[in-house]
Amino acid sequence: MTHDYDIIINGGGPVGMGLAIDLGQRGLSVAVVEKYPEPQPIPKGQNLTQRTAEHFRAWHCEDELRTAHHIPKGAGIGGITTYRSLLSDYSYDWLSRESVADYYFAANARLPQYATESVLRARAAQIPNIDLLYGWEGTALGQDATSATLEITERNGTARRTLTAQYLVGADGSHSFTRDAAGMSQTLRDHDRRMILAVFTSPDLHAKLERYPGKAFFCVLHPDYEGYWLFFGRVDHGKSFFFHAPVPLDTTKDNFDFHAFITKAIGEPTDLTIDHLGFWDLRVAIADDYRKGRIFIAGDAAHSHPPYGGYGVNMGLEDARNLGWKLAAAVQGWGSDALLSSYDAERRPVFETLAEGFIERYIHEDRDFLDTYAPEPDPALFAEKWNNRDLNDAEVNAFEPNYEGSPLCPVPGAAPSARGTHSFAARPGHHLAPCSLSDGRDLFQALGSGYALLDFTPDGRGAAFEATARRLGLPFTRIADPGGDGARVYGTPLVLVRPDHFVAWSGGDGEADAVLGVAVGKVGEVV
Numbered sequence: 001m002t003h004d005y006d007i008i009i010n011g012g013g014p015v016g017m018g019l020a021i022d023l024g025q026r027g028l029s030v031a032v033v034e035k036y037p038e039p040q041p042i043p044k045g046q047n048l049t050q051r052t053a054e055h056f057r058a059w060h061c062e063d064e065l066r067t068a069h070h071i072p073k074g075a076g077i078g079g080i081t082t083y084r085s086l087l088s089d090y091s092y093d094w095l096s097r098e099s100v101a102d103y104y105f106a107a108n109a110r111l112p113q114y115a116t117e118s119v120l121r122a123r124a125a126q127i128p129n130i131d132l133l134y135g136w137e138g139t140a141l142g143q144d145a146t147s148a149t150l151e152i153t154e155r156n157g158t159a160r161r162t163l164t165a166q167y168l169v170g171a172d173g174s175h176s177f178t179r180d181a182a183g184m185s186q187t188l189r190d191h192d193r194r195m196i197l198a199v200f201t202s203p204d205l206h207a208k209l210e211r212y213p214g215k216a217f218f219c220v221l222h223p224d225y226e227g228y229w230l231f232f233g234r235v236d237h238g239k240s241f242f243f244h245a246p247v248p249l250d251t252t253k254d255n256f257d258f259h260a261f262i263t264k265a266i267g268e269p270t271d272l273t274i275d276h277l278g279f280w281d282l283r284v285a286i287a288d289d290y291r292k293g294r295i296f297i298a299g300d301a302a303h304s305h306p307p308y309g310g311y312g313v314n315m316g317l318e319d320a321r322n323l324g325w326k327l328a329a330a331v332q333g334w335g336s337d338a339l340l341s342s343y344d345a346e347r348r349p350v351f352e353t354l355a356e357g358f359i360e361r362y363i364h365e366d367r368d369f370l371d372t373y374a375p376e377p378d379p380a381l382f383a384e385k386w387n388n389r390d391l392n393d394a395e396v397n398a399f400e401p402n403y404e405g406s407p408l409c410p411v412p413g414a415a416p417s418a419r420g421t422h423s424f425a426a427r428p429g430h431h432l433a434p435c436s437l438s439d440g441r442d443l444f445q446a447l448g449s450g451y452a453l454l455d456f457t458p459d460g461r462g463a464a465f466e467a468t469a470r471r472l473g474l475p476f477t478r479i480a481d482p483g484g485d486g487a488r489v490y491g492t493p494l495v496l497v498r499p500d501h502f503v504a505w506s507g508g509d510g511e512a513d514a515v516l517g518v519a520v521g522k523v524g525e526v527v
Contacts, residue, residue, distance in 0.1 A: 003147055003164045003165050003166055004031065004163050004164045004165060005029045005030060005031045005131070005163065005164070005165040005166075006023070006028040006029045006030065006165060006166050006167070006327075006331045007020075007023055007028055007029075007030045007031075007165050007166065007167050007168070007169060007327055007331070008030075008031045008033065008148065008150050008163050008164075008165040008167075008168045008169070009030060009031070009032045009033065009168075009169045009171055010033050010137075010138040010141075010150060010168065010169070010170050010171065010172050010177070010178050011032075011033070011034065011170060011171035011172030011173060011176075011178070011299075011301070012032045012033065012034025012036075012121070012132065012134070012171075013034075013113075013117060013171060013173065013299070014045065014113060014116050014117050014120055014299075014313055014316065014317060015171040015298050015299030015300075015313075015316035015317060015319060015320050016032055016034070016169070016171030016172070016298075016299070016320075017032065017117065017120035017121060017123075017124050018055060018059065018120055018317050018320040018321070019169060019171060019298060019319075019320035019323060019324055020032045020124050020127075020130050021059045021061075021120065021123055021124050021127065021130070022058075022059065022320055022321060022324030022325070023130075023324050023327060023328060024124065024127035024129050024130040025059065025060075025127065025449065026324070026325070026328040026332075026449060027129070027328075027332075028129065028327070028328055028331055029129045029130075029131075030129065030130045030131070031130075031131045031133060031163055031165070032124065032130065032131070032132050032133060033133045033136050033137060033138055033150065033152050033163075034132070034133065034134050034135075034136070034137075035134075035135065035136065035137040035155045036134070036135075037134045037135050039113070039114035039115075039117035039118055039121070040114060041112075041114050042113070042114070042197075042199070042276070042278070043112040043113070043114070043199060043233070043235040043240075043242045044112070044113050044197075044242075044307060044312075044313075045112075045113035045116065045307075045310070045312055045313030046110050046111060046112055046113065046217070046233060046235075046310060047077075047079075047095070047108070047110055047217065047310025047314075048065075048108060048109040048110065048111070048116070048310075048313070048314060049097060049108050049310075049314050050097060050100065050101060050103075050104035050106055050107060050108045051104055051314070051318070051401075051431065052108075052109075052313070052314045052317050052318070053065070053104070053106035053107060053108060053109055054104060054105055054106045054444075054501065055317050055318075055320075055321050056106070056119070057105065057106050057444075058321075058449075058501075059120075059123055060123065061119050061120070061122070061123040062106060064119045064122065064123070065109055065111070065116070065119050066109065068111055068115040068116070068118060068119050069110075069111030069112065069115045070236075070237070071110065071216075071237055072237055072238070074214075075214070075216070075237050076213065076214025076215060076216060077108070077109070077110035077214075077216045078093065078095075078096040078098075078214050078215050078216065079093070079094040079095040079096060079215060079216070079217045079218065079219065080092070080093055080094055080212050080215045080217075080218055080219070081093075081094040081218075081219045081220075081221060081389075082218060082219070082220050082221070083220075083221055083222075083375075083386060084220070084221075084222050084223075084267070085220060085222075085264070085265060085266060085267025085268075086209075086218055086220055086230075086232055086265060086266045086267055087208060087211070087266060087267035087268055088220075088267060090375075090382075090383070090386050091212070092386070092387065092389060094219055094395075095217075095310070095395065095396060096396070097396050099396050099397060100396055100397060100422050102433075102434075103422045103423075103424070103431070103433045103434075104431075104433070104434065105434045105442060105444040110216055112235055113313060116313070133152065135154060135155050135156065135157075136152040136153065136154055136155065136161070137152060137153060137155050137172075137177070138150050138151070138152055138170075138172070138177055138178060138181075139151050139152065139153045139160075139177075140181070141168060141178065141181050141182065141295070143168070143293050143294045143295055146166075147164050147165065147166060147294070148164070148165055148166070148167055148168035148293075148294040148295055149162060149163070149164050149168075150162070150163045150165075150168055151163075166294065166330070166331055167294050167295070167296065167327055167330070167331075168294060168295045168296070169295075169296045169297070169298055169323070169327075170182070170295065170296070170297040170298070170301045171297070171298045171299050171301055171316075171320075172301055173299070173300045173301060174285065174300040174301070174304040176297060176300070176301035178295065178297060178301060179287060179297050179301050179302075182292045182295045182297075183292065184287050184288065184289060184290075184292055184295075184297060185287070185288045185289075186285050186286065186287050186288065187285070187286055187287075187288055188283055188284070188285050189283060189284040189285075189355075189360075190281070190282075190283040191228075191282040191283055191284075191306075191363075192249075192282075193228060193246045193281070193282035194246065194247055194248070194249045194251055194279060194281060194282075195244055195245065195246055195247070195279065195280050195281070195282050195306075196243070196244065196245055196246075196247045196251070196258065196261075196277065196278070196279060197242060197243070197244055197276075197277070197278040197279070197280060198242065198243045198258055198262060198274055198276065198277055199235065199240065199241070199242050199243075199274070199275045199276035200240065200241055200242075200243065200262065200272045200273060200274045200275055201239055201240045201241075201272065201273045201275055202239075202240075202241060202270060202271060202272035202273070203238065203239060203271075204270050204271040204272065205241060205266060205270050205272060206237075206238045206239065208266070208268075208270065216233065216234045216237075217231070217232065217233040217234070217310075218231070218232040218233070219231055220232070220265055221366050221369075221370060222265075222370075223370045223371070223374065225245070225246055226367050226370075227362075227363040227364060227365075227366040227367030227368075227370065228245075228246045228282070228363060229244070229245070229308065229366075230243070230244075230245040230265045231243065231244040231245065231307075231308070232265075240275070243262055243265070244307060245261070245265065246282070247261070247279075251279070253277050258274055258277060259272065259274060262274075282306050283304075283305075283306075284304070284305045284306075284355045284359070284360065285303065285304045285305075286302070286303045286348065286351055286352060286355070287301070287302045287303065287348075289344055289348075290302050290343060290344040290347060290348055291340065291341065291343065291344050296323060296327075296343065298316060298319040298320060298323055299315075299316030299317075299319055299320075300312070300316065302319065302347070302348075302351070303315065303348075303351040303355075305351075305354070305355050305359050306359060308359050308362070311354055311358065311359070311399075315350075315351060315354065318347070318350075318401065319343075319347055321500045322343055322346060322347055322500055323343050323347075324500075325449075325450075325498070325499035325500055326339050326340055326342065326343055327340070329520070332473075333473065334472055334473040334474055334475075334520065335520060335521065336520065336521040336522050337521075338407065338521035338522070339408070339520055339521030339522075340521075341407075341521075342406060342407050342408050342521055345406050345407055345416070346403045346406045346408070346416050347416075349415055349416040349417060350401045350402075350403075350416050350417060350418050351418070353417040353418040353419055354399075354401075354418035357418060357419050358395070358398075358399060358418060358419075369385075369389065373385045373386070397421065397422055398419050398420070398421070399418060399419070400418075400419070400420030400421060400422050400430070400431070401416075401417070401418045401420070401431075402416065402417060402420045402427075402429050402430045402431070402502075403416045403429040403430075403502060404416065404417075404420075404427065404428060404429030404430060405429065406429060407521065408429075408498075408504065408518065408519060408521060409428040409429035409502075409503075409504060409505075409518075410518065411428060411429065414429070416429070424489050424490065424491075425490060425491040425492075426454075426490035426491065426492055426495040426503045426506040427503060427506070428503050428504065428505055428506060429502065429503065430502065430503055431501065431502055431503075432495070432497050432501050432502065432503055433489075433490075435484075435485065435486050435489045435490065436484070436485060437479075437481050437484050437486070438481055438483045438484040438485075439481075443479070443486070444501075446477075446479050447477070447479075447497060447501065448475065448477040449475060449499060450474060450475025450476050450477065450499050451469065451474055451475065451476045451477070451496065451497065451498060451499060451504070451516075451519065452476070452477045452478070452479055452496075452497040453465045453466075453469075453476070453477070453478045453479065453494065453495070453496050453497075454479050454481070454486055454490070454494065454495040454496075454497065455478055455479065455480045455481070455482075455493070455494060456481055456482060456484060456486040456487040456490075456493045456494070457482060457487075457493045457494065458482045460480060460482070461494070461509060462478055462480070462494050463478070464512045465478065465496070465512045465515070465516065466478050467512070468512040468513055468516050469512075469516060472516060472520065474516070474520065475499070490506065491506075492506040492507055492508060493508055494506065494507055494508065494509070494510065496515060496516075496519060498519065504518075504519040505518070505519060
């Protein structure tokens with residue numbers, strides 16, 4: 001059957017657009033269906049990790065990301081936690097990611113999601129095999145043994161079109177049409193909390209926050225809110241902010257004094273002008289499967305959680321990076337159906353452990369702390385306990401999403417998880433850390449878009465992998481550096497790296513057929 005495209009992506013936010021770029025750079029024809037002609041100006045998804053910045057480098061738009069949102073020199077993008085109010089006498093650093101910077105090949109960034117989307121839209125527009133269909137949305141879908149179909153409708157018109165492709169991906173948000181129409185169920189954990197998002201302008205608050213140099217987002221813990229956060233973040237430095245907080249369930253825009261609420265959370269009278277108000281329900285949602293036949297979901301369509309810690313957009317963009325090369329493998333004929341299914345097997349457990357171990361866990365731990373300790377009647381005891389809660393290094397170092405134990409990286413007794421440890425050692429299922437080559441380049445500058453074998457052996461024994469990769473039709477690069485420092489840094493002389501820069505295998509010697517068979521999802525097959 002002739003298809004209009006290789007892949008259709010329903011939803012052109014950061015996840016859908018990132019996936020389109022990943023696929024387009026691999027030579028696939030892609031249609032992106034996006035209902036909004038322009039990014040929506042709501043400041044969310046601002047904290048981008050070092051790993052996410054690596055995606056932008058791979059998508060050839062990292063420089064554009066760095067210049068998309070102005071942050072004055074020395075302003076900093078770190079975080080801080082305070083007690084009872086923003087301008088508190090009690091504070092500690094929170095989610096300052098500098099402690100893991102050496103394990104990644106790019107620096108973290110901070111900018112509003114609409115600025116990130118603009119960068120991705122501009123990059124996608126440069127790739128001729130990507131069609132960007134703005135002002136359209138999916139309204140019906142179907143699939144058969146060889147194709148997926150999406151019927152699209154003009155959002156502000158009556159025109160209709162039907163698109164066909166080999167595969168369809170829904171990146172259309174937490175209320176995903178794609179997920180629901182494909183019959184993918186969700187598991188929900190509702191916290192029964194109505195949350196406010198307020199965007200406000202306040203040069204006055206900017207001046208007050210000089211007490212926290214280098215900080216851009218602020219978590220306030222208050223006993224009255226049972227472990228749920230009052231959360232401030234900078235938008236335009238020196239001018240505007242956003243604020244998330246729980247409000248009574250019956251709150252509307254007309255029956256609540258938001259100005260007084262924000263001022264109380266700040267801790268002293270502050271001049272501010274509210275520019276936007278919105279509401280959201282605090283819950284965790286995860287699809288019970290990220291795939292149904294030829295239809296996949298990614299980003300908030302697959303999983304959503306409270307915007308605590310800036311994990312959401314980072315998780316979604318990692319979905320795109322994981323799924324992109326696997327879809328390309330299927331279309332290009334060198335990947336198995338099991339490789340496609342590994343998307344769910346790798347990404348879903350990572351989100352489950354993120355939600356439980358990095359979001360809901362801290363809600364409970366913060367609640368227990370606030371129920372147990374207060375400055376009255378013993379301020380010295382409270383200060384001691386508060387200062388001992390400085391969890392920054394522990395939390396940042398523990399957030400190390402990995403696929404150890406997945407079908408592509410089988411490790412007995414292990415399972416993919418958001419929790420891990422940062423290390424330079426080349427461990428199957430874990431992100432590859434940077435390393436200098438003997439010619440002065442960093443290894444990441446030598447990696448291609450396919451598999452790479454890092455060969456630090458003096459006898460070039462990794463050459464056997466090239467012949468097997470050629471026979472399998474894999475995109476493959478062998479990087480031989482016998483005089484380099486890689487074997488010492490990675491703890492092994494041979495490292496097989498996946499197209500998404502996770503380690504597929506490492507060792508001193510290995511049967512190339514067996515190793516590559518597992519890495520491409522052909523376990524037990526003759527390759």
